[in-house]
């Protein structure tokens with residue numbers, strides 16, 4: 001097992017990609033901290049993962065709320081005393097009936113909420129985790145970004161693109177600042193993946209995305225989770241500040 005007795009914190013753990021990441025980490029022997037705003041879905045996930053011989057702390061929280069993230073950090077310190085891996089995966093991508101919301105229709109309130117969840121969330125959770133990682137002299141952060149941060153994305157809205165672009169910048173900064181402490185920070189950039197986030201909108205968008213993709217299909221959440229598993233594992237011990245595209249070839253830069 002690649003991650004025996006490590007402690008991994010997954011945000012957005014109850015979602016399509018988060019669930020697969022959590023399962024793969026548990027299969028490699030990692031203890032888990034599972035966070036999501038959807039507490040009942042987290043409890044279902046806990047039942048789903050009960051066959052793995054790992055400790056699991058269920059930590060329902062809104063990643064955008066500084067108070068609950070800070071309290072969550074306290075619970076992690078009490079239960080495990082450390083975090084080896086943090087996967088900043090929680091995210092929202094608001095859409096309109098036809099897909100992306102036109103820029104002129106994005107309210108300031110919606111803008112702030114997307115930035116709060118997709119960018120402030122990783123900021124808050126990373127601060128909590130990095131303090132413990134520095135104390136232990138090692139650690140790995142993986143930020144789940146988006147193709148919307150790498151190029152124009154016809155399927156997402158401006159606030160989402162801005163938040164994920166910010167996350168890319170934050171990741172690079174942290175990779176530079178925390179490398180000297182033995183902490184690696186990397187980014188996974190999924191293309192279109194078959195999860196509740198994409199299933200909740202017009203199916204035609206996924207069909208078109210598949211046609212634009214050299215592999216002629218959209219991705220599955222386990223294919224993103226495998227990239228995360230690689231980045232937190234020792235096989236990636238010299239990989240820091242990397243951007244790993246998982247997109248079937250739909251973007252090649």
Ligand SMILES: NC(=O)c1ccc[n+]([C@@H]2O[C@H](COP(=O)([O-])OP(=O)(O)OC[C@H]3O[C@@H](n4cnc5c(N)ncnc54)[C@H](O)[C@@H]3O)[C@@H](O)[C@H]2O)c1
Pocket residue numbers: 011012013014015016017018035036037038061062063064088089090091092093117144145146147189190191192193194195196197198
């Ligand atoms: N599905 C895709 O095509 C795709 C593509 C690129 C990037 N991503 C990114 O991958 C990540 C996971 O997305 P997914 O496709 O699994 O979506 P999903 O909607 O299935 O899962 C997202 C999870 O995040 C949780 N969440 C939302 N707001 C939260 C908050 N404030 N605090 C804590 N948890 C919160 C949700 O409850 C949900 O369980 C997101 O960051 C998303 O932006 C997804």
